[in-house]
Amino acid sequence: MASFSLLSLLGYLETALCAAALCVLIFKKQWRDYAALSCFLAVRMVSNVALTYLHYAWGHSLWSLSRDTVYSLYFYVYWATFAVEAVLTLLIVYGVFRLAMAPLKGLQTLGMLVFKWAAGISVAVALGSAFAPNVKGTALVIAAVSQLQRTQSILTLCLLLFVCFAVRPMGLSYSSRIFGVSLGLGIMSTNDLVQSAWLAFNPKMATAYNLINGVVVCVIMATWTAYFALPEPKRRLIVLPTTSPFLRWNQISQALGDSPGFVAVGGVPPDLFAPAELEVMRRASLKMVTPFPSMGERSIAASASRAI
Amino acid sequence: MKIIVRSFVIALAVTGAIATSYAKAPSAASKVTISKTSAMPVPTCAPGSGSCGMDGW
Numbered sequence: 001m002a003s004f005s006l007l008s009l010l011g012y013l014e015t016a017l018c019a020a021a022l023c024v025l026i027f028k029k030q031w032r033d034y035a036a037l038s039c040f041l042a043v044r045m046v047s048n049v050a051l052t053y054l055h056y057a058w059g060h061s062l063w064s065l066s067r068d069t070v071y072s073l074y075f076y077v078y079w080a081t082f083a084v085e086a087v088l089t090l091l092i093v094y095g096v097f098r099l100a101m102a103p104l105k106g107l108q109t110l111g112m113l114v115f116k117w118a119a120g121i122s123v124a125v126a127l128g129s130a131f132a133p134n135v136k137g138t139a140l141v142i143a144a145v146s147q148l149q150r151t152q153s154i155l156t157l158c159l160l161l162f163v164c165f166a167v168r169p170m171g172l173s174y175s176s177r178i179f180g181v182s183l184g185l186g187i188m189s190t191n192d193l194v195q196s197a198w199l200a201f202n203p204k205m206a207t208a209y210n211l212i213n214g215v216v217v218c219v220i221m222a223t224w225t226a227y228f229a230l231p232e233p234k235r236r237l238i239v240l241p242t243t244s245p246f247l248r249w250n251q252i253s254q255a256l257g258d259s260p261g262f263v264a265v266g267g268v269p270p271d272l273f274a275p276a277e278l279e280v281m282r283r284a285s286l287k288m289v290t291p292f293p294s295m296g297e298r299s300i301a302a303s304a305s306r307a308i
Numbered sequence: 309m310k311i312i313v314r315s316f317v318i319a320l321a322v323t324g325a326i327a328t329s330y331a332k333a334p335s336a337a338s339k340v341t342i343s344k345t346s347a348m349p350v351p352t353c354a355p356g357s358g359s360c361g362m363d364g365w
Contacts, residue, residue, distance in 0.1 A: 010347035044346075051348050072355035079351075082344050138354035146342040150328070157324045164317040174313050183317075188345050190320045190327070196342045197330035214347030 010214030015048040017221035024228040030177070033099060036091035037181060037224075043088065047081035075138070079145055086148045090119055092185060093152075093159045100163055100170055100178050103238050104246065106253030119155060126151040150196060153189035160186035169246075171236040180227030184220040191216045 022041040025031055031038040051074060056062070058070040097115060101108035126147035130140060163182040172178055195209055240247045270278065343350040353360035 007347050014347055048346070048348065055349060068356060071351065075351040075355050078344070078348070085344070142352070149342050153324065154328065157321050160317055161321050164314060174309065186317065186320050190324045191345050192342060193324040193327035195345075197327040199342070200330070210343075210347055210349070213343070213345050217345045217347070220345070 007210060007214060010211070010218060011048070011052060014214060014217050014221065015045060015052070017218055017225060018045045018048065021221050021225040021228065024225050028228055030228060034092075034095065034177075034181065036088050036095050040085060040088040040092060041224075043081055043084055047077060047085075050077050079141055083145045083148065086145065086152050089152050089156065089185065089188075090123075092181065093156050094119070096163065096178055096182055096185075097159060100166065100172065103171065103235070104250045106250040106256075107246070110249075110253040110256065122151045122155065123148060146196070149192055153192045156185045156189040160189075169238070171238045173233050173236075175227075175230070175233050176235075177227050177232050180223060184223050184227075187216065187223075188220055 018041055022038065022045060025034060025038055025041070054070055054074040054077065057065070058067055058074060061067065094112070094115060098108060098112060101111055127144050130144035130147045132143070160182045163179055167174065167176070167179055191213065195213065198209055273281075351360065
């Protein structure tokens with residue numbers, strides 16, 4: 001009974017903290033920079049409310065639906081929102097990397113390109129590895145979502161390590177929201193991976209682990225709420241030595257992928273220019289040693305060259 | 309402060325790496341499962357074959 005009460009309490013607290021974090025994020029006008037995080041919190045809040053209500057309906061035989069039908073609804077809402085949250089977490093990681101690297105535009109562009117490819121290949125491999133000879137239907141859905149979640153957890157931990165060690169060179173501090181969001185995601189990812197190993201060896205202890213899950217998610221939501229509620233210190237001036245390889249790589253990366261300009265080197269007919277342009281060129285050529293030919297002179301010269 | 313935060317982050321990453329290697333053990337490969345980081349009950353049975361995990365709350 002105590003466990004029942006504690007789990008329910010944690011479930012309600014999680015929904016409340018999720019709503020608080022979302023409200024603070026919107027109130028502080030940070031939802032543009034952290035759009036994926038806002039969507040993640042909104043999806044989680046809506047799914048938690050729906051799942052709580054469905055669970056209540058399952059236990060109290062509400063509506064005229066059978067318990068099996070309510071369970072089916074619960075099952076699909078749970079796993080569908082889980083998949084959406086896994087994808088949104090990848091987008092949060094992408095957004096955090098973009099914000100962290102904002103001062104070095106060249107490296108940011110290069111890093112985001114590498115991230116897109118790494119994330120795309122990882123997701124494809126994760127979903128591909130869910131296919132097995134005897135895995136079909138809902139088992140396939142669970143396997144695919146689980147693999148996607150594990151891939152996202154590993155990518156998130158990589159980002160957390162990067163942000164942790166690059167936080168000072170990037171002019172940020174441990175009070176920055178970028179670090180706060182990464183820290184929350186990192187705790188969530190580690191918890192997911194530990195849970196995965198735990199449930200593999202102790203499948204009957206899923207409910208016990210739910211208690212840990214409840215505490216961890218409340219800590220994460222509280223962390224995000226605090227980071228967004230407190231004023232963020234401004235990014236420090238980033239000073240790099242002129243010989244810094246980061247500076248050099250940033251310059252090189254900025255030049256990569258630029259669409260090149262084009263120069264007409266020949267075969268340009270005079271009709272391509274407007275009369276005003278031709279007049280400007282003619283007047284400018286008057287100051288030159290060899291004057292620019294007028295329209296009549298040019299047509300005579302052209303017919304003479306054709307005759308030759 | 310810097311050392312504490314870095315140690316914590318490294319501990320998180322190492323724990324995640326160790327957990328990944330455990331979950332990939334051949335004995336566990338067929339029954340690895342994962343759930344949301346949430347206190348909500350986890351429905352693990354396919355619809356129509358029982359309602360596992362719902363009695364937790």
